[in-house]
Amino acid sequence: MSRSLKALIGPSILNSDLSRLYEESQKLLDNGADYLHLDVMDGHFVPNLTLGHPVVKCLRNKIKDVFFETHMMVSNPEQWIIPMADAGVNQYTFHIEPVDNVAEVCRKIRENGMKVGLAIKPGTPVTEVERYISMSDMVLIMTVEPGFGGQKFMENQMAKVKYLRGQYPLLDIEVDGGVGPATISCCANAGANMIVSGTAVIGAADQAATIRSLRETVQQAINKN
Numbered sequence: 001m002s003r004s005l006k007a008l009i010g011p012s013i014l015n016s017d018l019s020r021l022y023e024e025s026q027k028l029l030d031n032g033a034d035y036l037h038l039d040v041m042d043g044h045f046v047p048n049l050t051l052g053h054p055v056v057k058c059l060r061n062k063i064k065d066v067f068f069e070t071h072m073m074v075s076n077p078e079q080w081i082i083p084m085a086d087a088g089v090n091q092y093t094f095h096i097e098p099v100d101n102v103a104e105v106c107r108k109i110r111e112n113g114m115k116v117g118l119a120i121k122p123g124t125p126v127t128e129v130e131r132y133i134s135m136s137d138m139v140l141i142m143t144v145e146p147g148f149g150g151q152k153f154m155e156n157q158m159a160k161v162k163y164l165r166g167q168y169p170l171l172d173i174e175v176d177g178g179v180g181p182a183t184i185s186c187c188a189n190a191g192a193n194m195i196v197s198g199t200a201v202i203g204a205a206d207q208a209a210t211i212r213s214l215r216e217t218v219q220q221a222i223n224k225n
């Protein structure tokens with residue numbers, strides 16, 4: 001059977017009450033999240049600090065069978081591969097901008113049993129990431145400058161998504177930053193199938209309905225093509 005694209009919603013817990021990380025995460029899952037997107041910032045690649053592998057490991061101890069993606073906004077992604085694999089991470093998504101040997105980082109991530117995600121900032125041309133696609137499982141097109149939740153969606157990044165979808169019909173393409181009910185159609189029509197949504201989902205009056213509606217919009221766009 002041939003592989004087909006799937007619409008997946010991975011909420012970002014960045015803007016949730018992090019003192020209740022487990023409860024907030026479990027609530028998102030109970031409300032239909034397909035996976036969890038965990039934002040890791042080192043205060044160097046981006047001007048903010050969040051959480052690291054010890055916190056991810058504690059969360060994994062409480063939440064067993066859910067796909068964990070870590071979005072590594074760090075200057076030296078190679079440094080955290082083994083600790084994150086040990087913490088039970090399924091997909092290690094890192095920014096290619098600060099990395100000299102992207103192929104080597106991809107190889108090491110897979111060697112440690114995780115999937116590879118390649119992320120680019122809004123100012124990075126899509127061609128920079130395209131040459132590594134064969135070594136990866138997913139590409140993340142950032143739709144805000146990484147570092148903070150709650151920013152405005154950058155519609156001009158959709159050209160990258162459209163280009164990649166045109167070239168790679170079955171590639172998992174993720175968008176992250178300012179994505180919610182008001183911007184999901186734009187992402188879905190451009191060809192994104194993995195959707196990170198933070199503020200819009202965390203702050204929704206009806207989290208389950210919001211997650212369901214985001215997924216339906218993306219799945220409908222996939223079915224049309």
Ligand SMILES: O=C(CO)[C@H](O)[C@H](O)COP(=O)(O)O
Nearest residue numbers: 146147149150177178198199
């Ligand atoms: O990587 C991120 C920021 O760098 C977050 O995943 C992203 O901002 C999600 O939050 P929101 O939907 O509120 O923008």
Ligand SMILES: [Fe+2]
Nearest residue numbers: 012039071176
């Ligand atoms: Fe993120």
